[in-house]
Amino acid sequence: MRGFAEGLIDRPQTVAEQVANVMREAIASGTLKAGTALRQDELAEQFGFSRMPIRDALRQLEAEGIVSIHPTKGAHVAGMDSAEIAEIYAVRELLECEALRLSVPALSGGKLDEAEQVLDQIDAERNVGRWGALNRAFHLSLYHACGNQRLLGLIEAHHNAADRYVRILLSNLDYRKRSQAEHRDLLAACRQRDGKKAVSVLRQHLREGSDTLVNAIEGGGLSRKS
Amino acid sequence: MRGFAEGLIDRPQTVAEQVANVMREAIASGTLKAGTALRQDELAEQFGFSRMPIRDALRQLEAEGIVSIHPTKGAHVAGMDSAEIAEIYAVRELLECEALRLSVPALSGGKLDEAEQVLDQIDAERNVGRWGALNRAFHLSLYHACGNQRLLGLIEAHHNAADRYVRILLSNLDYRKRSQAEHRDLLAACRQRDGKKAVSVLRQHLREGSDTLVNAIEGGGLSRKS
DNA sequence: TCTCGTACACGCGGATACTTATATCCCCGA
DNA sequence: TCGGGGATATAAGTATCCGCGTGTACGAGA
Known part of the structure; x- marks a missing residue:
């Protein structure tokens, strides 16, 4: 919070x-x-x-x-079992899709350029630790124009809650490639001011992240809740 | 939280x-x-x-x-300006409509009866202080079957944040009557397992509350943010 | 008289040392 | 072997202290 x-x-x-x-x-x-x-x-x-x-x-x-x-x-x-991850991602989907929907019509070209620069930075970045922060920065930059500070606060809080796991995702080269492709799709939809398309790409993006994580954790034997 | x-x-x-x-x-x-x-x-x-x-x-x-x-x-x-109230209600609408949508198909008859009893209690209650708690209990009882603890937690947190203002609303007899009528509509839609209808009634209910509050605060000269 | 600067009081953030309560573990005895 | 009781570890709470930033009030100078 x-x-x-x-x-x-x-x-x-x-x-x-x-x-x-x-x-x-x-x-x-x-x-x-x-x-x-x-x-x-x-x-x-x-x-x-x-x-x-x-x-x-x-x-x-x-x-x-x-x-x-x-x-x-x-x-x-705090540990997270896969159920809680699914919950967090379900909430993220709800919050972020709404923020994006509100934000798209108000996004300035400058903001979009900034977002694109962040994507380029992600491609260039070699340090695993920075990916999480850049990933978050990209997402938030698209939502900032939504006009609801409280909503943004909640989104940020859920990024914090999911951060550890996002980093696991991002350390997987394959997922990272897919993720970046989706990010570029998302950005393109925003540039076209196609809110519906953007939201659906985002929704798909988050579901994929959630599913990948849940599989990784259920199968991979990661440390569990205390 | x-x-x-x-x-x-x-x-x-x-x-x-x-x-x-x-x-x-x-x-x-x-x-x-x-x-x-x-x-x-x-x-x-x-x-x-x-x-x-x-x-x-x-x-x-x-x-x-x-x-x-x-x-x-x-x-x-903390004070709240009308902008913040609008934000909280926008978030509540998002969260609660989703929770209700998920919950309606899973609501047991018993839960619905409980919810109805709460409504009867609201009608009977004479103590202003209790209305807020009962109002919250009614709303939450409809969401409990949504299956997402985190979502429920956020909803509860936003009820807390809005509590003071909900009480202002509920101390207004006219609003209270309208609110109760909407509650009964909402419950009826749930009984019919009509999720779409229920969500739309809820959405309308929350928007009305938000508008009423914003008007009351902007016009009424309530104490402001420190 | 009005303004500006200083000095002082207030209250928070933080440090330290101590007490109390509770959970866990281990050992000992039945 | 199992259960109870004590030892230990650790959190929660108490009491007091200090330093520092902020606001304010008062006095000096324009």
Whole structure:
């Protein structure tokens, strides 16, 4: 739920936010695997801060759905079973298709050019860690003109929740190629101001991602919910 | 974002959660008006707890969008301008219509009877404070069979965010009558397993609520964002 | 008199040390 | 072998402290 209108107003960054950012990245990158116990004292020592901001950060991440906290049992990196992945993708499809539908008529040529540049960057990028961020940037750039900040916030939150898994997808060269082809189709439909077409391409794109992930996780024996 | 699968697993309630619950109710009921400063040590003294759980509670409420926190300036009861109300209702429409669409074919007769009982309770209820809760219970009871916990969680979160304003609506006798009529239409469509009809009634219902609220707030001079 | 700068008070973020409660594990005895 | 009880680990909560950014009020200078 982070990021409703962030960046618009300058807020001094708190330690808790910095910690949350670092941990979010660590979880997304797989450094912290699903199910890992996140001990407050341990983290406090590692980061060199006291327990207080660490708790704030954990609460924050819990709200984002990538950490689960049980009173007396503590915080763990949230796992995802394939059912939950399917749920997240179903919600993403709902939210993002709506945002795209609203956004397409309002998209400026400049924004579209920006989106295309992001696609070129993805093709050029060799660092696995950056793909996730670029992928997200591309998607969000198409939705920005939707005019509903809250909707964008939710979409961003769900990108966060799915980030770890998107990275798994993107590390697969085959999927990445297909994904990029779909991205270019999507962009083309947007350039033609064909909202219906764009939405249907996006819907297909997300379903493919979801299916690929669910198969990978059900078959591949990835670490499960704690 | 609270309440994804709450209640299914017994978690000992933390002080922070209790505090959050009390404050959520206080904000929804209007006891705490929009813009009110929420000073940590003041609250700590009032509740008789230390600052730590109060901070946790404030973070929680911030994630729910009903409190805004600025480092160094502290927490305030979040206001809503009419634009934000429109946004929330647009998202609610999207989420709830989808949940209903998925849910209708799976709704058991028992669930429908329960929903009808809730409607009867609303008619009988004289206490303004309870209407909001009953109204929410009715809506959620129709969505429960949608099979997507995450979607239900988001819907609940948006009910929380809109709660204060729904209560304003419901304290208006005229709106309440119309609303109840629409609720019965909605229920009837569900009984007929007519998903399309049900969704269209729901959509109309939510749009009416949104419009009524936006007009009330733009005209009525309600307290604004801090 | 009006404006600008400074100084002070307030309240938050954070640190630290300590207490309490709870879950888990392991061992010991029936 | 199994079940109960204690030891241990860890989270939740308490009490207090400090530093710093912000807002404000007051006094000095134009």
